[in-house]
Amino acid sequence: MADKVLYAMYDDDEVLKDGAKKLVSKGVKINEVFSPFPIHGIDPIIGVKNTRLGIMAFIYGLTGTMLATIGMRYFMIVDWPMNIGGKPNFSYLENMLSFIPITFEFTVLCAAHGMAITYLLRNKTLPGIPAQNPDPRTTDDKFVIEIRMSENDNFSSSDMENMLKDTGLIELDQKDI
């Protein structure tokens, strides 16, 4: 089915936020907001859930801690116990102190890179991917609300356009997909 998409452009983040609040209270479903910088407080209005990347970072970090522990225990205790100054490596626990710096570094390494890679993949932002913002000005000083008519069956296009025009927009654009 052909879908009609409306793009309402604003020149101020506060105006967009107030407009979005008004639209949502009338039952409009806002599909997306494009902005040149994070608009604080927009997420709960348009129903964007908080990201769970933080949990992933913790899991990646934990993986790093485990890998470092397993690795160093194998290298230093099991495979080739070193005897330094008559102080041989008998058990991991007894020698753990000198393994802490690398355990920490490896934890940070895995958490940071794991999270960064997940972030890029989840965003689908990778080298060579084309930009999808509806207007090049949305990375400069303009803010856009995207509304899909297929998600707002109970409004006619003219009703929707009138409602949008009440929110202080500066330009209204539409596209058929």
Next chain:
Amino acid sequence: MHKEAAIREPLILGHKTYHDITEDVCKPIEDKAPRMWYILFGIALVIGLYGIGCIMYLLGTGIGVWGLNKTIGWAWDITNFVWWVGIGHAGTLISAVLLLFRQKWRMAINRSAEAMTIFAVFMAGTFPLIHMGRLWVGYWTLPLPNQFGSLWVNFNSPLLWDVFAISTYLSVSLVFWYIGLIPDFATIRDRAKKPVAKKMYSILSFGWSGRAKHWNRFELVSLVLAGLATPLVFSVHSIVSFDFATSVIPGWHTTIFPPYFVAGAVFSGFAMVQTLLLVMRKAMGLEAYIHTKHVEYMNIVIMVTGSIVGTAYITELFISWYSGVEYEAYAFINRATGPYWWAYWAMMTCNVISPQLMWFRPLRRSLLFTFIISIVVNIGMWFERYVIIVTSIHRDYIPAAWSMHYPSHIDIGVYVGTIGIFFVFFLLFARYFPVLALNEVKTILKSSGESYKNAPDHGHHEASH
């Protein structure tokens, strides 16, 4: 919305709009480079190439071409290594620690400070690698399965901790920096007119579109990376100090080394940020974003960390006497009065006295004075590492083995060369990358911008465009 006290100085001067911020940052990238840029780039490139030539000669001949000898096995190489790593620390401190403390003034300087961090750590990493003499076996520092009877690297050694610390630090800083750069590359991409530039920035921006969900993730990723980078930056220089502190050399065997090195690193790093930014803000017309208040804040950091460093010097001196260990006491008497007295007193003057001048408000708000002090501090911090390393080992337990270190022209060439390469990188950064974190600066325009801050109709202030 975030509100700020009316008496707090605005962070963005003048009557800027969101579009003006984009213009101000993107213009220098889109316009032709000024002639001065080519001149500076040319000078840096020549010096850098000379340095690379010295490194090639060193690798072809062996590290005997340095001024090292049997007594002094570490000198300029490790001095330069610690100096560069220290400089690198300011970038992470600004972008990570100040982010956690919600210091908005960081936003004007974090991008270029982080760039400085990455380039400085590159330069730092060069020294331990070439000190191996055989660069091509550098991978032996990694725990890889091998044919030498399965001989592993020694995980008890601070030198190995350093390998992990520096490589983690470099790669995590790079990722942190790049994630912040992606939305700003998108801004340049959407403004670019020339097809080649458009294509390049399109690849660099990873197809960023500025969706609400992406911004939500962006903010969390920045916060978590800052949380990870903060302990990381402290651990890195602590581990660098372990290279010395865990040895039994008088003058090195000191428990205050980790905090003392970290404070010294931040001290020298902020000085380097001042040196670079005072020139950059002028050359690129960013006076409205990086102004006296920012310089003053950074000078306060320099003053605080400089005082910590000064306290550490005096503590060291006191403990060497109080410990009752005569070797320890001699190491310090020799530092101050021995053949390297000039290095010690250069260090003391540059690092202990000069930051104390920042107590005076007119001085710490003077740009020229700040510029001079920032260079003095960088010289002083180089001497600090030289004093710690060379004067501690040049007279060891057997007087027959006492020796002096005289740098060879290769020593000097490699060091000066890294400064050249550093500036080549930094000049390229200033030419092609957004030097201000656009997306972050725009978020503080309404709370800290001069024309919005104390305007009566706060909030819906109409932009003049």
